[in-house]
Amino acid sequence: MIEIVSRERCIACDKCIEVCPTNVFDRGADGIPVLTRRDDCQTCFMCEAYCPVDALFVDPRSHPLPAPPDERALARDGSLGAYRRQIGWGRGRTPGAKLAVGPALDRSTGPLTS
Amino acid sequence: MSEREADVLVLGGGPAGTWAALAAADAGARVVLADKGYCGTSGPTASGGNNLWYVPPDPEARATAVAARFEAGGRLGDRAWMARVVDETYRRVGDLAAWGYPFPSEDGAEVRGSLQGPEYMRRMRRRVHRAGVTILDHHPALRLLVDDRGVAAGASGLARQRDAEPWTVRAAGVVLATGGCAFLSGAFGTNVDTGDGHLMAAELGAELSGMEFSAAYALSPAHGAHTKGLMMQFATYTLGDGTLVDVPDPLGARERIAELLAAGERVFARLDRAPAELREAMRQAQPNYFLPLDKAGIDPFRDRYPVRMVLEGTVRGTGGLRIVGDDCATTVPGLFAAGDVATRELVSGAVSGGGAYNGAWAIASGTFAGRGAARFAAGRGRPHAVPSGGAGPAGGTLDPAAVVAAVQAEVLPLDRNYFRTRDGLRRSLARLDALWRRLSAEGLAGTGRGRLRAREAAALTAHARWAYRAALAREESRGLHRLEDLPLRADLEHRIRVGGLDEPWTVREPPEDPRLAPPPVSRDDAPGALT
Numbered sequence: 001m002i003e004i005v006s007r008e009r010c011i012a013c014d015k016c017i018e019v020c021p022t023n024v025f026d027r028g029a030d031g032i033p034v035l036t037r038r039d040d041c042q043t044c045f046m047c048e049a050y051c052p053v054d055a056l057f058v059d060p061r062s063h064p065l066p067a068p069p070d071e072r073a074l075a076r077d078g079s080l081g082a083y084r085r086q087i088g089w090g091r092g093r094t095p096g097a098k099l100a101v102g103p104a105l106d107r108s109t110g111p112l113t114s
Numbered sequence: 115m116s117e118r119e120a121d122v123l124v125l126g127g128g129p130a131g132t133w134a135a136l137a138a139a140d141a142g143a144r145v146v147l148a149d150k151g152y153c154g155t156s157g158p159t160a161s162g163g164n165n166l167w168y169v170p171p172d173p174e175a176r177a178t179a180v181a182a183r184f185e186a187g188g189r190l191g192d193r194a195w196m197a198r199v200v201d202e203t204y205r206r207v208g209d210l211a212a213w214g215y216p217f218p219s220e221d222g223a224e225v226r227g228s229l230q231g232p233e234y235m236r237r238m239r240r241r242v243h244r245a246g247v248t249i250l251d252h253h254p255a256l257r258l259l260v261d262d263r264g265v266a267a268g269a270s271g272l273a274r275q276r277d278a279e280p281w282t283v284r285a286a287g288v289v290l291a292t293g294g295c296a297f298l299s300g301a302f303g304t305n306v307d308t309g310d311g312h313l314m315a316a317e318l319g320a321e322l323s324g325m326e327f328s329a330a331y332a333l334s335p336a337h338g339a340h341t342k343g344l345m346m347q348f349a350t351y352t353l354g355d356g357t358l359v360d361v362p363d364p365l366g367a368r369e370r371i372a373e374l375l376a377a378g379e380r381v382f383a384r385l386d387r388a389p390a391e392l393r394e395a396m397r398q399a400q401p402n403y404f405l406p407l408d409k410a411g412i413d414p415f416r417d418r419y420p421v422r423m424v425l426e427g428t429v430r431g432t433g434g435l436r437i438v439g440d441d442c443a444t445t446v447p448g449l450f451a452a453g454d455v456a457t458r459e460l461v462s463g464a465v466s467g468g469g470a471y472n473g474a475w476a477i478a479s480g481t482f483a484g485r486g487a488a489r490f491a492a493g494r495g496r497p498h499a500v501p502s503g504g505a506g507p508a509g510g511t512l513d514p515a516a517v518v519a520a521v522q523a524e525v526l527p528l529d530r531n532y533f534r535t536r537d538g539l540r541r542s543l544a545r546l547d548a549l550w551r552r553l554s555a556e557g558l559a560g561t562g563r564g565r566l567r568a569r570e571a572a573a574l575t576a577h578a579r580w581a582y583r584a585a586l587a588r589e590e591s592r593g594l595h596r597l598e599d600l601p602l603r604a605d606l607e608h609r610i611r612v613g614g615l616d617e618p619w620t621v622r623e624p625p626e627d628p629r630l631a632p633p634p635v636s637r638d639d640a641p642g643a644l645t
Contacts, residue, residue: 021151021160021306023252023274042305043338044161045402049232060406061337062300079409086401087232097230098216099398100163 001041002058003068005033006080009055016047016056038064045083052090054081116273116281118248120146121491122484123268123283125255125311126291127153128160129473130453132238133206133480134289134487139245141488146283147247148271150254150292150566151306154239157293158429160231161303162342162402164473167461168207168227169200176200183471187463188592189607190324195460198440202478210234213241229473231303231402253281254566258288258314258449259499266318266448267499278562284499287448287487290315290435291480294428294454295577297525298518298570300339301332301424302402309428311455312580313573315435318446321613323623324459325433326584327594328577329531330466332430333371333383336420337410342403343468345396345414348388352418354380372423376528382418425526430468431594432458433581436611441486442479448490452476452483459609464593510557514571517558520549521574525581534585535598543582550575554616576615584612587620 002024005016012031022040025033025047035041041058048056057074059065074080081090088096122138124131127149135147149156169179180196207226211217215237217224243249255271259282268284292311296304312322332341351359351371359374359381361367374381388396393415397404404414412419428434435444435451437460442450453476458467461475524542525531553575558568587610588595590603609623 017275018251019152019155021156021303023151040305042300042303043340043406044155044303045405046155046161046232050155060335060340060409062339082409083401083405086405087230089232095216095230095233096398096401097233098218100228100230101218101220101225101395101399 001043001062001064002035002038002047002056003065004057004071004074005035006055006071007032009053009080011053011055013052015050015052019050020047048081048083049087049089051081051084054084056080116279118146118281118283119496120144120248120283120285122146122287122289122487123148123285124289124291124484125269126150126156126293126453126455127239127249127251128157128291128293128453129164129235129238129476130480130483131289131291132235132242133477134291134450134452134484135242135247136245137481137484138287138289138488139247141485143287143488143491145245145247146250146285147242148250148253148255148269148283150252150310152251153242153249154235155232156306158301158303158307159473159476160235163231163400164229164234165344165470166203166207166227166229166477167200167470167474168203171201171204183461184463187459187461187465188602190459190463190592190609192460199461199474199478202481203474206477206481210237213237228399250281254310255292255314256565256569257501258318259284259501260318261497261499264318264447265497266446267497269314270501272563272565274563274566278565284497286491286494286497287450289450289452289483289487290444290455291452291483292455294431294434295574296427296429297425297522297574297578299425299427299522299526301334301341301426301429302339304426304429307429307454308570309573309577310569311451312435313569313576315444315446315449315451316576316613316615318449319613320449321436321445321611322433322580323436323457323609323611324584325428325580325612326588326610327459327464328428328431328433328581329534329594329596330426330428330430330468331368331372331423331528331532332426332468333368333421334424335407335410335412336422338406339424340403340406341424341426342400344400345385345388345403346383348385349383350386352382352384354382368423371421372528372532375423376533381421383414383421384416384418385414388415423528423532425531426468427525428577428581429454430466430472432462432464432467433584434458439486440482441489442483443486448494450483450487450490452479464595466594508557509561509565509568510553510559512553512556512558514558514560514564514567517549517553517571518574521546521571521578525578532596533598534596536586539582539586543579543586546575546579546582550579550616579618580612583618583620584610587612
């Protein structure tokens, strides 16, 4: 679930408001997005992928953390913008799609029935 | 109130919707695409990824692939449709390559059998935009429009980022590409998929098929909902005390894990069967499997992590609107269905279309439906459109959140939906039917943007009732439908249709409907045919 919109990094471009498929954000009075419908966050990381300044942090847990994580620590260890980096979005990066040669699903054992 | 006119209206902006919009625009139609969320991020493809049923045009290889899939799908698929889907997918993936999708290379050759979700859907949006299609983001549809003869004629809804302003698009052909229904389980990227399109279509009398194959569950780390199955082929499973879970094979593990979880056990996974030299490639192939684990401080190759099973319903299950023509026509005139809102029995039969088959189906059915809707629109005058009228629940007092919770209580638990019993299904249906009667009598509360939540609650209720009614009509176990003590029966090798809202019904259908044409022999191999 989305935990952090960094006030230090956010440039009020509204991109996350636009791309969030479940409409979690609203524009705040000062332009910084607010999490009006946070319960609707489905932890899909798309806002992180699209944020041009790595200002967002989506925690992998489907429920809110008891206290928000430490933004500075996340910034230090590269967790802010990690998804965008991993899929190779952003200037000077190689699209992750180009590197995505992973293992095939071994279908010799029969079809998925669940 | 915003009002627009179009030749073709596409509802839904995932892969099926975007391919439909491109095909319709290519056929010369003026196209509007309305997405509940954002075209480019909505739905499980954008947030996840797609393996594709991708078979180059070698007749022998294709015949083998189709024959194998037909058997794997419990002989409920349709071989002519499978051949069409394989062929269309191959050529449309050729378009993607021609448009510059960054396919990876292996030994100097491009590998085109898999697409990374965010990259794929970002590019599809750009392509749709360039084709001159009007994209309406955050425009959920609530109702279909019909003309005075009951032919689909557009849709109306609300603009949820514009104070829920009402919108209407009148169109001479309509493509539904609104996705399946995962019952708001939270499964990765599926919360926009609440079966809205099925409800709108059923209000016009549309039929569904394959709804008994709706019990698709996937494994995810217990703390989240990242249901990505590919990597689980490398998992070793253990119980809380470290005891190894004995599973028949890595993929067959799911049923055993489901049994244990249904019995209240905690089950842990560790991907320690992954060869060391493959691990970096695994990370690059599916960053969105590993990133959530990294962020949670779990090294899946080293640490045991608890897992759970999350319902994916008809997103990965195969049921949906019944298709009655090569152009993906539904049983409602003027209404075409593509992607997960349509039945995928044609390519998947009784088993999950997860991954490759649904991905190919979205591309092919989207293209067929977009062309079909454009052709239909070209032969029809601008329709006089009216809202679809009184069918379905109206505004009222019932709390949508309470309705959603009541439906989830019937469909999410493994011991009700994964492991089905006839008595259990009957008890669930009695409660769901009572819930439908209540929401019909009392109406659902919600104004402004809340009207969407009311519609979603009604859609989930209708979906669960179709799924369980079809399940009761299939007195055997086949594919995704597991009915206690009842093995597969050779005499039940047929599909089951279901439909209706106030009075749902089921009826059997023979497989490989002879009215559907044999596969077209295509000579059009030119890439960029859709540009």
